[in-house]
Amino acid sequence: MSEPTPPRGVADLATDRLLLRPWSAEIAAAVVAGARRDGWADDFPAHGDRVVARLLAREPGGPGWGRHGHRLLVERAGGLVVGGAGMFPEAGGTGLEIGYGVVPSRRGRGYASEAARALVALARRDGTSRVVAGVEPGNPASARVLAGLGMRHTGTVDGEERYALVVGSWA
Template sequence: MFTDRLELRSWTVPEAAAVVNGVRLADWADDFPAEGDQVIAELLDENPLWLGEYGHRHVVERASGLVVGSIGLFWPPDDGTVEIGYGIVASRRGLGFASEAALALTEFGLTSPDVHTVWANVELSNPASIRVLEKAGFHRMSTDIAEKTALYQRG
């Protein structure tokens, strides 16, 4: 899947193994993988659908060809809803890559007949992530003051 500036390329088993085993690949940005990428790579064995058509993807900066983050839908959907998660490495934050990727993957996810809503939970202390979701067309549905989080949805 391509956007103006990004390629959203599905994770492969060898790439996940490289992340888990601390092996660096030539097409990774210097600060990839981030902590969240490590977590996803470790969970791919337990969640094989995350490697499928609607699953997790590397965010590749087309200009450089480097992997600069990851984004994914936590497949399969539950009652027509699916969660999205994303992360961009520190060296590429503030460039709009997360919003561009979130918009593209959300719109793709909503093409599935099994999905009517894509959602994300975000910490209120993370205004950058809130902006990502808002730019991707998500709307705040609720706020949990005790947990210091907000639920955003699109669909």
Template sequence: MSFPDLTTDRLVLRPWPAEEAAAAVAGERRPHWASGFPGEADRMIAGLLTREPERPHGHYLMIERETGLTIGAIGLKWPPTDGSVEFGYGVVPSRRCRGYTTEAVRALVAFARTVPGVAEVFATVDPANVPSVRVLEKAGLRRDDVVASDEGTLHRYVAG
């Protein structure tokens, strides 16, 4: 499966190219990366992508259309399991509280729901992470479960 660019009013979500993932893992700085990108979680995801570059993945760079800067990442935990696919995201501190993450979540969820075999799109979040909870709710997801994980008790949000 190939993943297309997803364009919103202010963002382009572009599948992570292998060379960008390798640069993140190597600790290199690219001129088109906003300050703070990649973060620790981004480097972890980039590491997964570099270990299996030929395997399809659903990870995207969040690119601010106005500046061309990569301001974060969002991705599907591919492939789906029993018709369900989870997603996660992060944005650099300088671009938080601007609605970018909500915009990206809406676009990614809308795309994922068109993929054959995907019946459910969801995210899990620590309930103490109030900004992330607000992002999911603004994007139209609803809390449907509480799940235990290595990180503690998380709330599960599902696209409606």
């Protein structure tokens, strides 16, 4: 079976070990329907991937589909989909919010950091002035990913730890 075509004009982002491939409408529909596809890790999709798929399915052509939208994390060695990462407009702000998730079977390999670095680099190239993120309490691994990007803790909002990276602090 061939891979579905990504949204028009949106290319894969390549890192050393991953391809960050734009979600297609077909993949989002398969995740929402609970279908299994060839090339997915046994534990893909995880909860966060199902949330993203439902959002994408509700908003065809919305911000989740564009250049700064959601992407699948695909291992370059073997081609398995092992998670997702993406950016979307910051709520009430002018920047982008980043989010990522790696399936349990592939955690601890640095994939979240690798994907997040690629997304922040894309935002920087595109002139984005601010990147923000939120971390659920009790997720120190995710907080380490953000700290590794140079993001600073900005406080707690609605029980979520918030982080930001602004122009002038780009590494």
